Amino acid sequence: MQTTEINGFVIDEFNIHKLETGKKQGTCPLCSHTRKPKNQKLKCASYDWERGLGTCHNCNTSFQLHTYQRKGASERVYVRPDQPDPEYPGKAYGLDDKVLKWFETRGISPETLLDLKVGQGSEWMPQTGKTENTIKFQYFMGDQLINVKYRDGRKNFKLYKGAEKVFYNINSIVGYDTCIITEGEMDVLAFHEAGVPNVISVPNGATLGNNNLDYLDNCIDYFEDKEKIILAIDKDEAGQMLQQEMVRRLGAEVCYIVDFDECKDANEYLQRYDKQKLQDCVNKARPYPLENVTTFKDIEGEVTDFVKHGFKPGYQIGLNNFDEIFSTYTGQFITVTGIPSSGKSDFVDQMVVGYNNNYGWKTAFASPENAPTYLHAHKLMRKVWGDMPIVSDIGSNKWKQVANHVNDNFYFIDMDKYDLESVLRKGAELVKRKGIKCLVIDPYNKIRDVNAASDDVNRYTMDYLMKIETFAKKYDALVFIVAHPTKMQRDQNGKTQEPNMYNIKGGGEWYDASYHGLLVHRDYEAKNTKVKVLKVKFQNLGENGAECFFTWEPKSGSFVPQVNTVSDDSSLPWE
Numbered sequence: 001m002q003t004t005e006i007n008g009f010v011i012d013e014f015n016i017h018k019l020e021t022g023k024k025q026g027t028c029p030l031c032s033h034t035r036k037p038k039n040q041k042l043k044c045a046s047y048d049w050e051r052g053l054g055t056c057h058n059c060n061t062s063f064q065l066h067t068y069q070r071k072g073a074s075e076r077v078y079v080r081p082d083q084p085d086p087e088y089p090g091k092a093y094g095l096d097d098k099v100l101k102w103f104e105t106r107g108i109s110p111e112t113l114l115d116l117k118v119g120q121g122s123e124w125m126p127q128t129g130k131t132e133n134t135i136k137f138q139y140f141m142g143d144q145l146i147n148v149k150y151r152d153g154r155k156n157f158k159l160y161k162g163a164e165k166v167f168y169n170i171n172s173i174v175g176y177d178t179c180i181i182t183e184g185e186m187d188v189l190a191f192h193e194a195g196v197p198n199v200i201s202v203p204n205g206a207t208l209g210n211n212n213l214d215y216l217d218n219c220i221d222y223f224e225d226k227e228k229i230i231l232a233i234d235k236d237e238a239g240q241m242l243q244q245e246m247v248r249r250l251g252a253e254v255c256y257i258v259d260f261d262e263c264k265d266a267n268e269y270l271q272r273y274d275k276q277k278l279q280d281c282v283n284k285a286r287p288y289p290l291e292n293v294t295t296f297k298d299i300e301g302e303v304t305d306f307v308k309h310g311f312k313p314g315y316q317i318g319l320n321n322f323d324e325i326f327s328t329y330t331g332q333f334i335t336v337t338g339i340p341s342s343g344k345s346d347f348v349d350q351m352v353v354g355y356n357n358n359y360g361w362k363t364a365f366a367s368p369e370n371a372p373t374y375l376h377a378h379k380l381m382r383k384v385w386g387d388m389p390i391v392s393d394i395g396s397n398k399w400k401q402v403a404n405h406v407n408d409n410f411y412f413i414d415m416d417k418y419d420l421e422s423v424l425r426k427g428a429e430l431v432k433r434k435g436i437k438c439l440v441i442d443p444y445n446k447i448r449d450v451n452a453a454s455d456d457v458n459r460y461t462m463d464y465l466m467k468i469e470t471f472a473k474k475y476d477a478l479v480f481i482v483a484h485p486t487k488m489q490r491d492q493n494g495k496t497q498e499p500n501m502y503n504i505k506g507g508g509e510w511y512d513a514s515y516h517g518l519l520v521h522r523d524y525e526a527k528n529t530k531v532k533v534l535k536v537k538f539q540n541l542g543e544n545g546a547e548c549f550f551t552w553e554p555k556s557g558s559f560v561p562q563v564n565t566v567s568d569d570s571s572l573p574w575e
């Protein structure tokens with residue numbers, strides 16, 4: 001039966017091959033017309049209309065029954081490569097004998113190259129500064145060519161300039177409840193050669209320190225119906241970081257890990273062994289380690305690294321005086337307090353912009369006190385820009401650059417009525433769809449836990465913070481909680497005293513449960529802002545009681561470290 005949506009996609013055209021609707025078996029649109037006349041009407045294919053997938057038992061290929069439109073397609077306008085002629089001539093999209101022979105040495109047949117539309121042609125390569133003969137890996141979505149990766153004989157690569165980044169061979173996983181993710185196009189070819197069609201590759205491999213998986217953002221709809229996602233990623237450090245980020249984004253409960261033994265990847269495994277053994281690797285893929293259950297084998301790499309190097313350094317925001325006294329890990333939360341108008345929210349903005357600059361982390365804000373949203377966006381724009389944009393800047397290249405950066409890296413959770421469960425649910429969605437690494441709750445008292453089991457303030461606080469901690473650990477995220485003090489004491493001169501974590505309602509629980517605590521305190525007489533470390537859970541990450549000072553720069557809205565110019569008057573006798 002025809003529906004408007006299937007597998008998480010909007011149907012573009014139902015039954016594209018004009019097959020007999022409702023039948024479970026019939027002819028194959030790919031091969032039946034090529035068979036002898038007496039066999040052309042044989043029911044060689046199975047139809048699964050609910051999944052939108054057909055399978056032929058004669059030619060052993062799968063085919064889509066419908067075409068689809070992405071629900072979550074990017075709003076950005078991308079360049080599209082020239083679309084290929086569907087009747088493109090040549091043995092395998094123009095591959096010459098020399099190239100075919102090279103692929104043969106890698107275990108890849110002309111049939112696989114033709115199936116995956118691998119091409120060949122001349123292309124200017126920036127690495128060599130000249131036009132080279134290249135292999136072309138063509139990235140299709142439906143029948144549209146979205147991107148092209150070029151590879152020359154020296155193993156230099158480039159993607160089509162300005163084109164959208166998507167997974168290679170993404171069409172192949174539509175309709176399947178299982179898919180395989182690899183680190184390169186050659187691995188896709190290897191799996192396809194071994195009779196595993198539902199396999200895709202990231203477009204630009206794995207790079208140390210790069211968690212910006214924009215291609216996953218652009219293709220996240222393709223994974224909504226997946227019950228099993230098999231990660232066949234390289235074993236090196238960059239590959240393992242990519243694997244961890246994939247697990248974080250897609251969910252550990254659906255992820256499985258392929259072990260290639262001593263081989264680097266799928267293509268090397270195919271060359272060393274055979275197709276059947278590569279299939280066996282897929283069948284033997286082990287589930288990602290169970291949540292809440294850890295064995296030594298699960299953490300042996302971390303133990304080994306600790307023995308070699310000790311504690312790993314914490315993440316820093318890029319302001320030297322603050323970095324000297326505070327750093328953090330992910331999977332934790334930071335409580336930030338201070339009296340009203342002390343700059344708490346502004347300094348949190350400074351921190352997440354710093355993490356974005358240093359590590360590419362994206363942030364989501366649930367900030368009722370930062371309304372209206374456009375003013376909060378303007379504050380972030382100033383920090384990224386380093387200045388106050390003026391009317392003449394609107395539409396300039398700098399404006400577009402900064403606006404795109406803020407748009408792609410900072411997200412605002414806008415709700416008529418905030419509650420903790422809704423915010424955490426939206427945060428989890430943004431982890432999956434946009435890859436956020438930081439979540440800001442500002443302030444906590446305006447984002448209530450409506451499902452709290454107790455009216456007791458201490459119990460309520462502990463339950464609230466446990467939910468925050470669970471989110472941070474599950475998604476390997478860093479959460480900021482801005483919390484106002486309930487009581488503000490004044491000294492004998494009438495000056496407001498600095499609060500601490502015990503001044504927050506339910507104070508003892510805040511100090512006990514928080515991984516870190518920071519005080520932001522503005523001194524209007526001294527014209528500076530002090531940031532003080534109230535707590536660090538691990539002493540290698542900071543110093544309890546340490547403090548640093550900033551001047552707030554009004555045009556950019558940034559905190560500028562103050563240099564300590566106080567001199568020591570107690571000179572030594574011989575000076």
